[in-house]
Amino acid sequence: MPLKREMVGMDNTMQRKYNALHATYWMGTLCALGFVAVLLQHKGLTNTEIGVVTGGSSLTTIVLSPVVSGVCAKVKRFSLQQQLIGFFAVESLLFSAIVFLPLPKALLMGLYIAMYALNISTVPLVSTIAMNYIADGKPVNFGLSRGIGSISYALCAIVAGQLVGWFSPAALGFLFLGANILCVVVLWRMPATYSKTEAKADCAASVSLFGLAGRYRLFFGLLLGFGLAFAASACVGTYLINIVTSLGGDASMLGVATFFMAASELPVMAVAPRLMHRFGAKSLLAAAALFYIARNGLVCVAPSLPVLFVGLAFQGLSYGLFTPIMTYYVAENLAKEHQIMGQTMIGVMTSGFGSAIGNTAGGMLQDAYGMETMLRFVLALTLAGALMVVSLRQAGKKQNVPQLAKESN
Template identity: 25%
Template sequence: MNISAKRLTLQYAFIQGVYWMIYCGLYSFATVYLLSKGLESSQIGIVVALGNVVGFILQPYISSLADKYQNITLHRLIEVLLAVMVLGIVLLLVAPKYFLAILLLYVVADAILQTLQPLLNSLSIYYQEAGIAVDFGIARGFGSLFFAGMSSFLGVLCDKYGADMAMISTIILIAALFLLVWSLPLLKKVKVDVDTKAEVKTNEGLGHFIKQYRAFTMVLLASTLLFTFHNMLNSYLIQVVNNVGGNTTQMGTALTVAAICELPAMFGFSFLATKISSSKLMIFASLAFSVKAVVTYLAPNMGMLYIAMVLQMFAFAVFTPASVYYVNEVIPKRYQYMSQALMVGTTTVSGVIASLLGGFLLQVASVKMMLLIGVIISISGTILMVIFAKHK
């Protein structure tokens, strides 16, 4: 089968772009939507945290199905998950305002959203292993670009027509993603590793690994702390924006600024990695995370909050690819899959902590207190990263 790598990269870039638009609607605007359903901040924290937990549990099991059963292709597995996700969101829209009903339906949709990410990432591997050079970096850059546009558009849409527009838009985008995945060519006799977590073939367990690589374990802890503030800010951004006199439209603009600022680092990271070691990049990004946290805490108005969002280009946009390079460079091959899985897992764990802690602090204290605790957590993570991120 003669397949153009450029054309396939473009198709895959649109898949990544649409996925991150869906992520924006369902996850980034979750607080906006759930507040409109009458939930309190603490309840929203529980709902979002449970979605992350269930997604984390389902991810390795669902991802392994395409390997375990040869008649299930990666493409069809994704399509089935998208169909279930649409059903959950439709029911969420029409469900009565009962906490348990909203909890169940949102957790189903959010868990599938989290599960889809590694599967969609694996599509690039599916074609790369067949000798078709699909550029994942460019495609992921499209994800940030589309997320930026969706943030602004959805902020205005929700302000004008109500929070339900976040879910309605998400349903339309899931249908588009379904068609994009369906349009991809299927290859024969291509064995794909759809989930790295299940691929560790070693006699030593996690306990042995932690004892042997204590510095790396502390880097994982540092990553968890850094992403706790990052996820807390993203999850409760509408409250932060309201606290400085902004509205949903300006929240969307803030997300757009952050996403656009990710693009230079995402597109240019391969070049950057040839000039600076991954450990130094990790430390630099960690410092940027804490500077962003401090600026966010001190922000008296939307102008300063926008400046904090610009710092995304030095924090999240550098840290995310640098962490992948770092694992590859400092951990032996026999532990590569386990280590990458642990690094990715820090964002999920931090998401759970951020949802519960942020919701609790908003309920019993204030936005400022939540941000202050977040600053302390972020600085703690930076200190650990500076000490333990050794390039060896």
């Protein structure tokens, strides 16, 4: 009995530390990415130029993220925590230059693309830490931790919105540096975990994204569908300040809107393991795709800020459901040596491929044809992505092809 209590205490400590990692990590991400349009408009960029920056960042992520994951998978000398600390140091330098220095527009855009892409490329490492702990027999509720990260993101959005309204977007730089310092402290205090790629499996572990897509075709198809939904959501997220102002709001209301969006994720993410056990991955992913229609549809037709907030609150049942379920799907259905690259493919297809389409097209459509045209584009992408995911769920029931990822339901 004393030993059992000791194990429970150890598990609770591990969970608290991983919760703290997500809380501080997503706080920094909000400062770096959540107010991208506000910051870049303050620096003199147009909607089209902001689309080039965010779209270029997403395209860079497609190349950079697999490289980062592939290199990190082979590094044995430094733990995943130490590698993340190194990446955070580089991000801090880049973002400080962007916020505090009077840079030429071309250099500003280039630095932001690099910082944005590097930030997104670290997400698979944060997920892999949890998967490693679970593989080592240290139970961690990834969904709960990711949900706490969303609450942190939401609360930070409120604070950042107020500070930007009271002072200027330069406040984002101070918040970002503070969040990164806290995140480094958390990482330093966590039990070190290293890449689980074995030397004899190096060849398999270094499988390319194309090779992974061919090996796990259903996994790739689902991500392609969600990539379209993410393209629509990226359009909404990046230019949310323009939607808010068109409905009579300002930067502080952008913080409130972001709060509704992010805070809705915690309840869903916290119960994700139970939902996974009861309904299975494919059913939950199909549900998430349908809730993307509700989310983006309400945002696009919102006649007022309250309706916009209701639409954004569906973030929990769309993105909040997709994120932990797809992460667990990779951990349970992809070979161990492919899991870091599998987590990377999630980011590449959503934050990379999807966001590149949504951000670039969204800025151009706004400047050329107006907000209404961009919102119609958002609806079309959402419907196409949801239809693809739902149709793949139905197709998966009728076939049992060895190359497809095993289903968890």
